Amino acid sequence: MPMIGSSAPPPTRGRTRHRPGARRTLAGALVTALSAGLLALTPAAPAQAAPVLLSQGKAATASSTEGAAFSASAAVDGNLTGTRWASSWNDAQWLQVDLGGTAELSRAVLTWEAAYGRSYQIQASDNGTDWRTVTTVSAGDGGTDELTLSGSGRYVRMNGLTRATGYGFSLWEFQVYGTTGGGPTLPGGGDLGPNVHVFDPSTPGIQAKLDEVFRQQESAQFGNGRHALLFKPGTYQGLNAQIGFYTQIAGLGLRPDDTTVNGDITVDAGWFGGNATQNFWRAAENLAVNPVNGTNRWAVSQASSFRRMHVKGGLNLAPAGYGWASGGYIADSRVDGQIGNYSQQQWYTRDSAIGGWSNSVWNQVFSGVEGAPAGSFPEPRYTTLDTTPVSREKPFLHFEGGEYKVFVPAKRTNARGVSWSGALQGSSIPLSRFYVVRPGTTAATMNQALAQGLHLLLTPGVYHVDRPVEVNRPGTVVLGLGLATLIPDNGVTAMKVADVDGVRLAGFLIDAGPVNSPVLLEIGPAGSSADHAADPTTVQDVYLRIGGAGPGKATTSMVVNSDDTVIDHTWVWRADHGDGVGWETNRADYGVRVNGDDVLATGLFVEHFNKYDVEWYGERGRTIFFQNEKAYDAPNQAAIQNGSVKGYAAYRVDDSVNTHEGWGMGSYCYYNVDPTIRQAHGFRAPVKPGVRFHSLLTVSLGGNGQFDHVINETGAPTSGTSTVPSTVVSFP
Numbered sequence: 001m002p003m004i005g006s007s008a009p010p011p012t013r014g015r016t017r018h019r020p021g022a023r024r025t026l027a028g029a030l031v032t033a034l035s036a037g038l039l040a041l042t043p044a045a046p047a048q049a050a051p052v053l054l055s056q057g058k059a060a061t062a063s064s065t066e067g068a069a070f071s072a073s074a075a076v077d078g079n080l081t082g083t084r085w086a087s088s089w090n091d092a093q094w095l096q097v098d099l100g101g102t103a104e105l106s107r108a109v110l111t112w113e114a115a116y117g118r119s120y121q122i123q124a125s126d127n128g129t130d131w132r133t134v135t136t137v138s139a140g141d142g143g144t145d146e147l148t149l150s151g152s153g154r155y156v157r158m159n160g161l162t163r164a165t166g167y168g169f170s171l172w173e174f175q176v177y178g179t180t181g182g183g184p185t186l187p188g189g190g191d192l193g194p195n196v197h198v199f200d201p202s203t204p205g206i207q208a209k210l211d212e213v214f215r216q217q218e219s220a221q222f223g224n225g226r227h228a229l230l231f232k233p234g235t236y237q238g239l240n241a242q243i244g245f246y247t248q249i250a251g252l253g254l255r256p257d258d259t260t261v262n263g264d265i266t267v268d269a270g271w272f273g274g275n276a277t278q279n280f281w282r283a284a285e286n287l288a289v290n291p292v293n294g295t296n297r298w299a300v301s302q303a304s305s306f307r308r309m310h311v312k313g314g315l316n317l318a319p320a321g322y323g324w325a326s327g328g329y330i331a332d333s334r335v336d337g338q339i340g341n342y343s344q345q346q347w348y349t350r351d352s353a354i355g356g357w358s359n360s361v362w363n364q365v366f367s368g369v370e371g372a373p374a375g376s377f378p379e380p381r382y383t384t385l386d387t388t389p390v391s392r393e394k395p396f397l398h399f400e401g402g403e404y405k406v407f408v409p410a411k412r413t414n415a416r417g418v419s420w421s422g423a424l425q426g427s428s429i430p431l432s433r434f435y436v437v438r439p440g441t442t443a444a445t446m447n448q449a450l451a452q453g454l455h456l457l458l459t460p461g462v463y464h465v466d467r468p469v470e471v472n473r474p475g476t477v478v479l480g481l482g483l484a485t486l487i488p489d490n491g492v493t494a495m496k497v498a499d500v501d502g503v504r505l506a507g508f509l510i511d512a513g514p515v516n517s518p519v520l521l522e523i524g525p526a527g528s529s530a531d532h533a534a535d536p537t538t539v540q541d542v543y544l545r546i547g548g549a550g551p552g553k554a555t556t557s558m559v560v561n562s563d564d565t566v567i568d569h570t571w572v573w574r575a576d577h578g579d580g581v582g583w584e585t586n587r588a589d590y591g592v593r594v595n596g597d598d599v600l601a602t603g604l605f606v607e608h609f610n611k612y613d614v615e616w617y618g619e620r621g622r623t624i625f626f627q628n629e630k631a632y633d634a635p636n637q638a639a640i641q642n643g644s645v646k647g648y649a650a651y652r653v654d655d656s657v658n659t660h661e662g663w664g665m666g667s668y669c670y671y672n673v674d675p676t677i678r679q680a681h682g683f684r685a686p687v688k689p690g691v692r693f694h695s696l697l698t699v700s701l702g703g704n705g706q707f708d709h710v711i712n713e714t715g716a717p718t719s720g721t722s723t724v725p726s727t728v729v730s731f732p
Contacts, residue, residue: 051179054103054180056175057468057470059073059100060085060097062094063094064087065087066088066168072085075174079525081111081172085174086170089166090168091163094160095157096156097155099156100447101154101444101448102180105150106148108147108174110158110174111144113171114165115164116141117158117169118140118162118163118164119161121159122156124156127154142164158174188433192436192457192481193438196230197209197227199229199230199231210241213227217247218271219271220244221280223246226461226462226483227248228459228482231252231287234260236259236260236261239261240263240264241261242268243282245280246482246485247283248481250283250396251286252397253399255286256334259288263289264297265289265296267279267297267304269299269323274320276300276318276325277301279325280571281304281483281543282300283507284305285305287310288311289309289310291312295315296316297316298328299319300328302326302571306329306331308331314336318340318344322343324343324345327344327605328344329350331568339354339358340359346361346365348366348367349366350366350367350368350568351412352370353371353417354371355371360382363625363627363665365384365664365695369384370417378725381697383625387416389414390566392568394538394540395409395477400428404431406429407424408428409424410427431457435452436457438461441463444467447469453473456476458480458486458507459481465486468488471496474501474503478504478505480506480509481507483509483543485511488517490513490515491513491516491517493517493518494517494521497562499525501535508542512552512553514552514553514580519554519556519559521557521559522559523559524562524565526561528563532563533564536564536565538567539565545573546575548580548586551579551585552575555590556589559592560594560595560618562596568601569605570601570606572591572592573606574609576608576629588609590613590615591607592604593616593617594614597621601623604623606626606627609648613630616653621661622661623651623661624663625663626664629667630670630705634671635674637676646680649680651684653684656686657686659690659691660691660692665693668698669698669704669706669707670700675705677705677706679705681707682711683710684711685731692732693711694729694731695730696711697726698725702721706718706719710727715728
């Protein structure tokens with residue numbers, strides 16, 4: 001299998017780098033800093049429609065290339081001095097970019113490598129065939145050329161006439177600025193749409209509305225309904241909010257205690273015969289709850305977040321009757337009483353405060369949790385870290401001073417306990433700086449809003465996108481309400497994030513379409529190398545699904561190329577039930593591939609992929625809690641054979657990696673089509689001093705398939721029909 005990983009930038013040829021001439025102005029330096037993610041400018045009010053960078057990440061072609069490492073796309077990837085396009089070594093070469101739509105052009109910035117153009121034209125076209133010259137440079141001196149443009153076009157190209165050296169034309173970056181649409185500027189803010197239900201304590205019929213939404217969503221596992229239940233600050237009496245599929249309940253205060261429910265916020269499993277293993281895709285956030293009987297019930301499985309909550313009592317994670325439940329996630333929450341784990345197979349709790357914890361089944365993990373049980377793996381199966389290395393809580397909508405805003409919490413290092421016990425660290429962004437995405441909004445409109453400098457608020461709904469949603473500006477927030485869902489059409493990538501600082505993606509689902517997408521979510525283009533340690537991109541409560549709601553395909557679901565990215569709670573799922581399910585019907589070879597360095601995953605759920613569920617190529621990666629099931633539907637041993645190895649590991653660290661660490665990680669097999677299948681191991685990693693794992697386990701569910709080892713050739717095999725984990729306390 002070809003490796004797609006972070007690669008060193010192509011070497012500059014062995015000669016002195018040409019120093020910028022008169023064109024390296026202060027403005028040029030600012031452009032350079034912005035491209036490198038060193039500066040973030042507060043966007044102007046949307047009505048100003050300031051020119052923005054249009055070319056980054058767009059489709060690019062060229063007359064020729066010096067080699068595979070110097071493709072046209074390397075000149076529009078935002079990696080200012082790390083990747084470049086280089087032509088063959090003769091005159092009359094061109095590089096062009098498709099802006100995706102007609103734009104009014106304002107300027108171009110060309111950052112030349114040592115092999116620069118002596119004379120060239122900037123040309124524009126509406127169709128990519130008929131070109132008109134916008135400006136001409138006849139005495140280029142290399143470095144950075146900043147050119148004023150006037151005119152319009154969808155396609156823009158650098159038409160190189162003569163070279164300055166014996167080499168070809170070589171551009172680190174070709175940046176085109178302007179404004180899109182040719183029509184009115186998109187407005188920020190506005191109505192939150194029909195599926196956002198906002199209450200205050202005086203609202204009549206609150207319980208009736210909660211019950212109505214629950215009736216629609218209780219068993220609608222693969223339906224199109226999406227709902228957000230939002231409560232303005234105040235106290236609400238006698239409510240029982242039952243939370244079904246694709247339903248988010250949240251308070252609109254700055255702190256959980258601003259919005260108190262004297263009642264219950266309930267998830268149970270009556271719809272599924274008391275089995276909670278399919279209670280997916282829901283959320284409770286930013287509320288205080290006083291449970292009626294002293295204990296609140298939250299019996300969920302994957303893709304169900306419990307964030308920024310204050311339970312003034314206990315919390316029961318099992319369904320009525322104590323049927324099975326398959327794992328969930330708590331963060332930034334305070335539970336005054338005890339949390340009853342009971343039948344939960346696995347669970348991750350981060351940066352919280354609890355009154356106690358009872359029971360372990362397979363894999364219960366804590367980081368930065370006051371009151372957590374001491375680490376005792378393998379029995380009881382508790383894995384406990386005193387702090388979380390890096391965390392930044394999920395952005396959330398709040399209501400203050402008569403207007404909606406989005407609070408963006410600050411980054412914490414070595415965090416422990418809730419973030420809201422003292423002074424709040426972070427900032428609020430008014431809704432007027434968000435484009436409110438409502439049903440019917442296209443990807444082109446989302447991209448226009450992003451290009452204007454707006455953030456995105458995805459209201460509850462299902463959105464088909466015929467091109468990637470492109471997040472290119474540092475600090476952009478894309479926040480979903482009510483599990484808003486993107487579906488890529490015609491095999492496109494649903495969302496691409498540039499290699500920039502501080503992007504926040506949160507609270508939405510990407511559902512693969514029937515035409516295979518090479519990638520569903522891309523964090524940074526291939527070859528990303530900028531340092532984002534001070535302000536990382538975060539991916540929180542972002543879920544990816546292949547099949548279940550209908551046929552879907554994707555070669556790789558999520559690719560993380562940007563360094564320092566924090567993946568905080570995701571479920572990446574190739575469906576094992578529902579519609580459009582079958583070994584080839586919802587083919588998806590790889591779940592998550594990490595190429596970036598210093599990437600941290602806190603709460604990584606990845607399941608059922610045809611080959612590797614997780615592959616890690618970046619250095620210094622860390623994972624705290626990993627939950628996995630191998631694909632149920634492998635037809636036979638040959639279908640999963642990996643050369644001479646029996647099966648593909650659930651979590652593989654590439655042999656090139658020197659430093660990696662993981663805590664509290666489990667992989668389970670349930671080969672129900674062919675129970676004789678054997679899996680060589682759940683985990684695969686190089687044996688090096690810097691590669692370490694803690695608290696690993698594999699489980700055979702009822703003897704449907706078996707693991708020979710836990711990691712590499714270490715760990716006892718699973719055996720028989722009893723569902724008993726095989727464990728490894730530390731590796732190597």
